[in-house]
Structures are given as C-alpha cells and as structure tokens.
Amino acid sequence: MSRPVHTTPASFIDLAHVSVMRGEEIVLHDLALHIPTGQCVAILGPNGCGKSTLVQTLTRELYPLVAPGMQVRVFGRERWDVTELRRRLGIVPSAPPPRDALTVPALDVVVAGFFSAARLWPNLRPTTAMREEAHATMEQLGVAALADRELGAMSAGQQKRVMIARALCSSGDGSGVRVLVLDEPSNTLDLRAQHELRETLQRLATDGVGLVLVTHHTHDITTAFQRVLLMNTGRIVADGAPAQFLTSEELSRLYGLPLHVQQRDGLYFAL
Template sequence: MDSIVELEHVHVARGNNVVLHDLSLRIDRGEHLAILGPNGCGKSTLLKTITCELYPVVRPETRVRIMGRERWDLTELKRRMGVVAAELPGRQTLSITGLDAVLTGFFSSSTLWPNLAVTDRMRERAEDILIQINAESLRGTPVGEMSAGQQRRIMIGRAMAGTSSNDLDGSVQMLLLDEPSNALDLTAQQDLREMLRTLAQRGTAILLITHHIADILPEIGRIVMMNAGHIVADGSKEDLLTAQHLGTLFGREIALTERDGYWNAW
C-alpha cells in the first residue's frame, strides 16, 4: 500500500524549545487513525509538520516524505490534504454563505475575492459536497449565522473542495482534523461523527487529532498515543484503548465503556 506520510527521526522546535522528539510515523493511503494525547503533548505540532507548516530540525537521519515527495509547493499540498483546524472560521469567512465558503476551498482563500474565477464545474462540485456533508440547507446561510456544529460541517466541506481542486473529480485523499468536536454540543458532536463515518466508508482517509476518546470513530483501527512530544504507543485500537493504557497516558485512573463502536472514558 502506498504511503501518504513517512516521518523518520523527526525533531521539531518551536522557538527555542524542541517540542517533538525523534518521531517516526508512517500513514498508508486509505488508513484511518487517531493521534491521541493530553493537551500540550505535541499533537497539533505533528499535524503542522505533516502539512509542512513547520519544518524539522535538520539532522542526517531525519526524513519527511508526504505522498512520496520530500518537497512541496504549499498551495499544491493543500489541494491534496484537507485540513480542518480546531479554530472556527475567521471574520471574513463569517460574512459569506455556506456555498461560497465551500467554494473558497478551491482557492485556499478566506473569502471569494473579486479576482477569483469560479467555474461551473466548481459550483457543481461544491453543491455535491454540500450533499455529502448533509448541509444543503446551509447553502444560502451566512457562516456567521450558523451554529458551531454547522460551521464545522462547512469547514470540512471547504477542505474537501480543496483536495479535489486539481481535477474536480471529487476524490479526497485525506482529511486531517484537529480537535473536531471542540465547541460543539452533544447533538452537534454526534452529527459530525456520523458524517465523518460516511466519508471514511467512502474511502477518504481520516487522520484525527484529539484528546476526546469519544471522537474516535468505529472505522478508525489504529491509535497513535503521544505524550510530552514523544510517540509513546502505536498500535491497534483493540490493543491500546484500554483503561490501563489510557490511565498511563493521561496520568489518572480511567474507567472505559464501549457502545456501538464508540468508546467513552471518565
């Protein structure tokens, strides 16, 4: 199976501090996995390293290959990987409609600036994405008038548009989601998870960054645990989602239950 991400002996510094230490990670095409760990453990830094927003410390043994390549134009890379940040949309995006917000994904822009030429094929693809994410009713609603859950849904649609902007064939190679359930109520969390399940079942690779056990979809079969900038465990969900492993990771006694493929811990 072709790999999407290959990291070997990666160290990443932010300012004067090294925050990722000797990380090695491979993610294969079509694979679904969750990167799990407490706040501040380096999960988001790892995501930014994968998307080439941060670069590793130069060392002879360090290697970073994304989709088989060591060098990328960042605009091109964004069109292959759909990144959904933890933050909700910015001010400029809040003033446009749901449909236009999805269309911005084709240009990696915050709004539809006058110089951007939206084609009929782009509009057709954006309408199809709204159907896939069950957001047709939001096509004419300003993003700023949407609930947090609806905004997150539209931002996922925007990421999907970006990944298919080269040929508009509708294929999405990978979605990278950073703490997707932040700021969502229980109903919105469940709606979001069910939508992501549908995308995973259609072949979209899901890379989920989270500290919420309940975010881990039934389709996710692999867990990577992080703590203090290190990968401390990497294995199957069945092996790692245990009270003992989670208690060690989060530094407290954990109780764990499973229902319909989802796990909850307290």
Template sequence: MKSIPAPLLFLAHVTVMRGDRVALHDINLEIACGEHVCILGPNGCGKSTLIKTITRECYPLAREGSHISILGRERWDIFELRSLLGIVSPDLLASCTTEATGRDVVLSGFFSSTRIFPHHHPDPKRLLLAEETLARLGIAHLAHRAVAEMSSGEAKRTLIARALVHKPQTLLFDEPSNALDIGAQLQLRKTMRELAKSGLGILLVTHHVSEIIPEIERVILLREGRILADGPKSSVITEEQLSNLFGVAVRLGRRDGYFHLY
C-alpha cells in the first residue's frame, strides 16, 4: 500500500505580525505537491508575508493549535528548503549584481547567493547542469551576458533557470510580470505553461488575473491578511468574487483559457 505523500505546504491557524500590524490572520491552507495554484489579491493583502512565511523569512506567532509544515517537516535548514522551492521574485532579481553573467546567476543557486564569489567553486557537474538549464529555456546565449545588459524578460528567464538547477518540486512565482513588456509577458506565460506541463508544481502569487495560466485550476483569494475564497478556478474567478476582492466593480472576460478584467 502506497503512503500518501506529505503536502507541499500545510498551515493551520497561522497568524503573522509585521511590526505592530497583523499581516496574516488565522490562515488555514494546504497545497499538495505538484498542484498548480494561484494566490490572488490586491497590493498589501498579505501575499508577500505569506511567501516570506513559506521561505522562513517571517515566522508565525507561537500559539496553541498553530502549525506550519513544508513537505511534512516543521524544521528546515533554510538553504535546503529554498533549493526545493524554486523561487522567482522581484526581490531576488533586485539583489542580483548587475555585473554577474547569466551563467553566474544560475550557478549562484547552488550557493544560495545571487552571483559567484571567489570562494565558490562549482564543479564540472554543476557547470554542465547550468548550461543545460539555460539551453532548456532557450537562453544559452545569455550565459556570458551581464545582467545589466539583459532586458527585464531575459533577466527573469535567467532567474527561472536559477530556480530549476536544483530540480525543485515546485516553482514559486511572485508577481512574475512586474516590469515586463508585452512580448516578455507572453514569453513568460509560455514558459510557465511548459513547466507546469512537465510535472513541476506551480505556485503563482499575483494581483493580475491575466497572469493565471490555463493549467492553474485552483485559486485562493487573499484580502487584508485573510482568505476570502479557496476553490476551483471556475467558481472563484467570478465578477462578484473579484469585485469583492478588489473593492471595485469589475467585468470579467475569458479567452483561450485566460481571464481579463475591465
């Protein structure tokens, strides 16, 4: 009899403070490994705090009945955890040294940094894996190009390559379309779809409904640190739910599996 795999993420009655403000209030959430999920909400709703709680940059209040585990474990070495959760975020992109090359950025994932320093010595296996990952995403030509010379879209795809070198179980995309032009946004969505179809779990955190790729079937709505709705995309992404979420009347359109607000 096969054992049931531990969920990717399990939160029970989790409350997180940021300063003197409650950023997440009594959150109950479970996400399975390999699941494609979107957490959708306006700016300031607690999305960033939730990500930082998952990556152990923020910690919940210690209360009776409160519990958080990732892949069935409550205690993690932070560097090991971040290698299993491939993270693509604006904060990570901003921390990349502009002189670092595409290959440096990808290799830095092995050292939990954002570039290669003199004391880092990637072995031939890691060098080959970095090259293969860049090629997989169609950006082998960026291996020796400095981040400062890349477009926003190229830099974002380099970060995805960095996230992939560890062969993570799930990729976490935090507001992935920020600062991308239309062409780069379309390329990003194509890449996300290909990764989802390859079997990787996708956790998308965004305030843009248009970023939700067709492969995502579950959507969680977050507002003011509370979960408003959690369920199948077809029942959560509605004009009524989204108007309530964003505090303004919206109209909803859908084409080719994507949603649009107007």
C-alpha cells in the first residue's frame, strides 16, 4: 500500500488579535504573528513576558479569548485534533524528562515518541521501521552510542539531545515533523552542553527543520535563526533580523538595565 502524500503548507503559524488569559489576568495582548513553515525564529524576553504562554498557544495547550477577528491557524488549519497535531509538531519542553522515562534505555524513549508516550508500555508495539528511524535520528544528533543507556544515567546535555530525537520522530504517516518547538532548552546545561546544543540546532536548521526557540540567553541564537521576536508585558515589541534587534540599545530597553552586547563567532553575548 502506498503512503499518503502530504503537501507542506506555506505557513506554520498565523495569529491575529490573539489575547490569552491565565487565571484572572490577560497575559497576551492582541498578538499578530506569522511564521512561515521552515523558518527559524527565536523568542527572547524577561521572565513573565509571555514567551511560554505564546508557545503553549502555538501548540494548542492554551486557547485565546474569543474576540472579533481572532484567528489561530496552525499549518493552515484552524481546527485540529491535538493528538494529530502532536504528530506533526515536535515539542521539547523546558522541564526535565518525566520520571517514568529515567529508567528506560534511550532508544526506547525515542521510539515511544511515535506514541506520544513517556516509555514503551506493554500495550505499545513499535515496528522495525520505527526502531530504525529512531536509531537514525539518534545518529543524526550524535547520541546513537547511548541507545542502550538508561536516560537517568546520562548528563543533562545528553538527555536533552535524546529528547530532541524523540520530538523529531515522525508518526510514520508520511508527514513527518516540520517544526521543532524548544522551550528554554539550554537551562540546566553546562557550557559544553550548551555548545553541543547550538551545534545540534544548527544541523537541524541546515536539514530544513523549522525551529521556534524560546530562550533567556542571547548566545543560544545562532546564525541558523533568521528572525528574533522580543517580548515584554505580553506583547511582541520587536520582530526582525537578529542583527537589527540584538543590540545594546534594544536589549537595555527590553530588560530595563544597561547591557552591552558583543558579537563573536556569529553569537550574541549580553553583558
């Protein structure tokens, strides 16, 4: 039987007049945002600015207030079965791997991604093709040698690359993952692991994976990122090329303190 043919929509995200509440407070205010499929975008801003809420809106974990002209389209569609969307969208959360995954060999953790599960429970029956794809993805990310090692026995950097491999595994329906969303992936990583993460994201972008990166750290934003969004008080206050907005003047205004930005080897360092 031939596999279904999927066309790639021109847009990953189209938002218009999007406001989102948490509890009794509006934390996103009338946002408009367009992200083409395959584009690499970094989202930067202080704590509480709305970065994570925006990501949860993109991934349909949160829903906006109903308002005139409000629109949320993901891959060109307004309505999604969330399970189906998860098969088209790789999500790497900021939280550490779930406890259920820590005693599981890394390859099984990656294979479990096909089922949106933390581990391979007895009722889940992966195919040989799934295992082969999972191993190939781990090899792409430089962690194939860790396939038989339990996740809990790894460094934070190794765990992060395994979880990225898990997010990248497709559903097997021919569509594959087109976009990877990473929420503060360099938190808890040491300097070496941060460097390895940057190299991983650079390779993925070269391979055509779209990236949406939420970060506190300007040096996470490599040359793979064509665009940066600066957020504050639930609003997008700047949107454009990193060279335009990752400057001493713009970041000092964003964070409300004097900052000096240096650029070295294609990375931005705010001091």
